[in-house]
Amino acid sequence: MHKFVSVDIKKCSGCRVCEYICSMDKTKAFNPNHSRIRVSRLYPHTNAALNCRLCEDAPCVTACPRKALTQTEETGVIAVNDNLCNGCGWCVKVCDFGAIAIDPKPTVRICDLCSEREEGPCCIEWCPEEALELTTNDILAQKARIEAIQRLEQASGENR
Amino acid sequence: MNAYTGKILYVDLTTGSYRTASFDETLSKNYIGGTGFGVKMLIDHLKPGIDALDPENPLIYVSGAVSGTMVPCTASKFGVFAKSPATGFLGEAYSTGRWGAELRMAGYDILVITGKAKKPVYLWINDNSVQIKNAVHLWGKTTTCETEEAIRKELGDQDIRVSCIGQAGENLCKFACIINDHYRAAGRTGLGAVMGSKNLKGVALRGTNSVTVAEPDELVKMCKDLYERAKGPATVKYRTLGTAANMLTMNAQAALPTRNYQSATFENAEKVSGERIKEEFVVKTQGCSACPCRCEHIAIAKEGEYKGAVARIEYEPLMAMGPHCGVDDPNAIIKGIEISNQYGMDAISIGIVVGFAMECYEKGLITKEQTGGLELNFGDGHAMVEFAKMIALREGIGDVFAEGCKGAAKIIGGGSEKFANHIKGLEMTGYDIRGLKTAALGYAVSRRGADHQRHGSYGHDLGGKVDRYKAEPARGKIVMADEDLYCILDSIIICKFTRGIWNGPYDDIARVYSLVTGIPMTGEELRKTGERISNLARLFNIREGLTRKDDTLPYRTMNDPIPDGVAKGSYVSQEELDLMLDAYYEARGWSNRGVPSDEKLDELGLSDYAAIAAQAR
Numbered sequence: 001m002h003k004f005v006s007v008d009i010k011k012c013s014g015c016r017v018c019e020y021i022c023s024m025d026k027t028k029a030f031n032p033n034h035s036r037i038r039v040s041r042l043y044p045h046t047n048a049a050l051n052c053r054l055c056e057d058a059p060c061v062t063a064c065p066r067k068a069l070t071q072t073e074e075t076g077v078i079a080v081n082d083n084l085c086n087g088c089g090w091c092v093k094v095c096d097f098g099a100i101a102i103d104p105k106p107t108v109r110i111c112d113l114c115s116e117r118e119e120g121p122c123c124i125e126w127c128p129e130e131a132l133e134l135t136t137n138d139i140l141a142q143k144a145r146i147e148a149i150q151r152l153e154q155a156s157g158e159n160r
Numbered sequence: 161m162n163a164y165t166g167k168i169l170y171v172d173l174t175t176g177s178y179r180t181a182s183f184d185e186t187l188s189k190n191y192i193g194g195t196g197f198g199v200k201m202l203i204d205h206l207k208p209g210i211d212a213l214d215p216e217n218p219l220i221y222v223s224g225a226v227s228g229t230m231v232p233c234t235a236s237k238f239g240v241f242a243k244s245p246a247t248g249f250l251g252e253a254y255s256t257g258r259w260g261a262e263l264r265m266a267g268y269d270i271l272v273i274t275g276k277a278k279k280p281v282y283l284w285i286n287d288n289s290v291q292i293k294n295a296v297h298l299w300g301k302t303t304t305c306e307t308e309e310a311i312r313k314e315l316g317d318q319d320i321r322v323s324c325i326g327q328a329g330e331n332l333c334k335f336a337c338i339i340n341d342h343y344r345a346a347g348r349t350g351l352g353a354v355m356g357s358k359n360l361k362g363v364a365l366r367g368t369n370s371v372t373v374a375e376p377d378e379l380v381k382m383c384k385d386l387y388e389r390a391k392g393p394a395t396v397k398y399r400t401l402g403t404a405a406n407m408l409t410m411n412a413q414a415a416l417p418t419r420n421y422q423s424a425t426f427e428n429a430e431k432v433s434g435e436r437i438k439e440e441f442v443v444k445t446q447g448c449s450a451c452p453c454r455c456e457h458i459a460i461a462k463e464g465e466y467k468g469a470v471a472r473i474e475y476e477p478l479m480a481m482g483p484h485c486g487v488d489d490p491n492a493i494i495k496g497i498e499i500s501n502q503y504g505m506d507a508i509s510i511g512i513v514v515g516f517a518m519e520c521y522e523k524g525l526i527t528k529e530q531t532g533g534l535e536l537n538f539g540d541g542h543a544m545v546e547f548a549k550m551i552a553l554r555e556g557i558g559d560v561f562a563e564g565c566k567g568a569a570k571i572i573g574g575g576s577e578k579f580a581n582h583i584k585g586l587e588m589t590g591y592d593i594r595g596l597k598t599a600a601l602g603y604a605v606s607r608r609g610a611d612h613q614r615h616g617s618y619g620h621d622l623g624g625k626v627d628r629y630k631a632e633p634a635r636g637k638i639v640m641a642d643e644d645l646y647c648i649l650d651s652i653i654i655c656k657f658t659r660g661i662w663n664g665p666y667d668d669i670a671r672v673y674s675l676v677t678g679i680p681m682t683g684e685e686l687r688k689t690g691e692r693i694s695n696l697a698r699l700f701n702i703r704e705g706l707t708r709k710d711d712t713l714p715y716r717t718m719n720d721p722i723p724d725g726v727a728k729g730s731y732v733s734q735e736e737l738d739l740m741l742d743a744y745y746e747a748r749g750w751s752n753r754g755v756p757s758d759e760k761l762d763e764l765g766l767s768d769y770a771a772i773a774a775q776a777r
Binding site: 014023044 | 228235265305368370371376448453460
């Protein structure tokens with residue numbers, strides 16, 4: 001199971017600190033457009049940061065006509081070969097999470113879990129709300145089960 | 161220069177043309193950004209004495225010096241400037257959210273809009289592309305849902321930031337504001353009316369340029385430290401209950417404006433306390449760009465006719481539409497704030513104006529026929545909300561009150577000016593300053609009229625650092641120091657909620673400024689710059705006709721003692737005010753008429769403007 005950076009929507013405040021630090025880490029300048037993690041805010045009060053979920057058999061890798069994307073077996077991180085990528089955008093089109101973008105042109109940028117950083121992803125380190133974590137789908141499912149059981153417990157307690 | 165784009169965008173709506181100009185390090189170093197840029201641009205671009213609603217009144221947007229970086233609680237800030245329709249003096253207001261960073265990323269630090277479009281338009285700035293777009297279909301529409309979201313939809317980009325007016329701005333309501341990013345407002349001094357007078361519905365932005373900084377590694381290190389501080393005790397109030405926590409504090413201190421300042425305590429303060437609102441009404445707390453504190457406490461009305469109304473809760477609007485109108489139902493207050501947000505009215509002023517109207521009604525100066533059948537009684541939440549709408553739309557007698565307290569009192573007469581609570585034409589804010597003497601001086605001299613945000617001097621009174629009931633000369637220096645610091649906070653632009661995280665505070669701020677811009681700066685230089693900006697703003701006001709007589713307080717503050725609570729019996733006499741004014745002017749190096757001396761102007765590098773002072777002497 002691949003680990004990826006996942007957001008807790010209840011905690012995310014939409015502050016974009018993850019975008020600022022990611023762009024600084026990768027490009028030495030501030031620019032949310034260049035961040036590998038992107039924050040969306042919907043009226044009236046929904047906020048969420050989204051980035052690559054390191055899908056198994058990632059559709060972006062399959063879609064790339066130039067074989068510029070390769071998925072590392074061990075971590076699941078999708079590497080972009082800048083020499084092959086021409087920014088055609090097919091990977092953007094097939095990603096269900098909008099986790100890929102083409103900026104700065106002409107190559108795509110995808111979260112690499114800050115693999116060169118010993119401390120792990122900088123967005124997690126900087127998130128003021130502790131809304132981001134490195135996790136797997138298994139762990140997320142486990143949490144969901146526990147929450148569901150707690151709700152059931154609460155409901156049956158109230159009915160007693 | 162790093163961070164600064166060094167670019168000014170000038171747009172003339174009359175001719176539909178635009179041009180760009182450059183500025184260099186001299187402006188950056190001497191005026192920083194924000195307030196400094198705004199005041200400098202306005203005094204240099206405004207034709208003296210023109211009407212605030214004249215097409216030639218420039219509407220000026222400025223970013224802060226460190227906008228677009230991750231310095232905590234600064235990224236998204238911007239200021240708006242013009243001659244104020246409310247006061248006839250300096251109009252200035254600040255907002256936040258995401259718009260400020262986008263202006264800089266689009267490539268500009270300053271945007272100057274003059275002229276008047278033939279038909280309603282909005283400005284669409286997409287990096288180098290500047291377009292004036294048709295807004296006839298948006299005229300008459302509310303801000304957030306009907307304009308901001310509509311513009312995103314029609315331009316097809318969800319990352320577009322929009323700053324726009326609602327019906328109040330279109331209708332030239334004297335306290336109309338400019339709304340951006342759903343809940344944020346450049347709120348005070350009626351700048352929404354300036355926008356409306358230009359047939360300008362809004363400014364939409366999309367910027368893709370990076371913001372570079374001089375010392376990225378050092379800056380990130382310093383930010384790490386600042387973020388930790390910003391998550392600590394210095395900001396805990398804003399992160400938990402928000403400014404709404406003030407409600408019970410002000411009530412206990414007998415400083416809570418109640419029923420148009422007839423009283424300074426509210427018997428039902430508990431019902432509208434920050435504690436109750438948080439517990440029962442707040443559904444989400446979210447933040448501005450690059451903010452580790454997040455203070456946007458979003459509340460939803462739960463029951464009654466206003467169920468479902470959405471508002472961002474702050475003490476000031478809560479006070480203005482709550483205790484100040486005698487209203488104790490949070491549902492109605494939330495609706496009132498939603499109305500001010502959607503119709504685009506200063507959420508402080510609208511509450512103060514409705515409370516003023518309620519006292520007019522109580523005293524029989526306006527009748528039920530004139531209010532369109534509304535029983536405009538203190539405590540009636542329904543009447544408060546419906547009357548606020550009438551004002552925004554200038555319906556019936558709402559038309560009179562859309563002129564603000566000062567303007568409305570002139571029309572209504574009958575002695576109403578004695579309970580019209582404004583300074584220089586701008587409505588009072590949420591501190592009953594009769595028992596807060598340092599704050600009283602701060603309010604009297606504030607360059608934009610009744611205001612706690614140009615000095616924050618209430619902190620000395622409420623914090624027990626001085627005798628809050630005593631007027632003494634030492635307050636002059638205190639207020640001056642507060643004002644100069646706030647000029648810098650508003651130039652960098654730093655959110656005042658984080659003012660406690662800066663050590664020095666000038667030294668920390670100067671260090672960040674240098675790390676970001678690469679321009680050497682010391683704490684002392686910054687302090688001096690704050691003083692320079694204060695003086696230039698004073699000169700602007702003097703040129704527009706301000707004299708010592710304008711540095712005054714509302715009639716009620718000076719004549720009707722507080723009737724209740726710990727501050728019972730307090731008021732500010734003319735003698736007390738004069739004593740503090742003399743001391744303040746002296747501290748500033750101004751004459752006893754409030755005019756800067758030539759020596760002071762020389763010292764601050766403002767001798768180019770000496771003629772303004774000479775004429776006033």
